[in-house]
Amino acid sequence: MNWILLVIAGLFEVGFASCLGKANENTGMVAKYWMGGFFLCLTISMVLLYKATQTLPIGTAYAVWTGVGAVGTVLVGIFVFKEPADFWRLFFLTTLIVSIVGLKFVSH
Numbered sequence: 001m002n003w004i005l006l007v008i009a010g011l012f013e014v015g016f017a018s019c020l021g022k023a024n025e026n027t028g029m030v031a032k033y034w035m036g037g038f039f040l041c042l043t044i045s046m047v048l049l050y051k052a053t054q055t056l057p058i059g060t061a062y063a064v065w066t067g068v069g070a071v072g073t074v075l076v077g078i079f080v081f082k083e084p085a086d087f088w089r090l091f092f093l094t095t096l097i098v099s100i101v102g103l104k105f106v107s108h
Contacts, residue, residue, distance in 0.1 A: 002052045003104065006061055009048035010068025015041035017073040021081060045069075060107045067100040 016038045023034035045065075053061045074093055077083040 002055045005048045006052040006056065006064055007068055009045045009052060010065050011072060012041045012045035012048065013065065013069030014072030014076060016045060017069065018076050018080065021077075057107060060103050064100055064103055067096055067103075071096055071100070 019034045019038035019041060023031045023038060026034060049061065049065050052065075071093060074083075074089070078085045078089075
């Protein structure tokens with residue numbers, strides 16, 4: 001169950017990073033709404049990370065949390081913000097995913 005919480009926490013990390021990107025693209029009240037989304041996602045992500053670390057090793061949990069967030073944020077960058085998807089970005093993104101899955105298998 002805590003692995004599921006950890007992945008959800010990572011997805012909320014993607015949410016707060018994406019909201020930050022959208023806030024930077026806008027001004028006025030629209031930017032403030034995106035910042036509200038940022039703080040909401042940040043809070044939920046941290047609470048879920050805290051819950052997951054009650055039974056998972058902190059080093060593993062933090063690495064998986066940041067890895068899920070990094071992978072998701074890169075994918076949002078590619079598909080939403082039209083960032084480049086060249087070979088090396090995708091190659092290293094793949095190695096990151098393999099590392100996250102590897103941590104899951106070697107952790108109790």
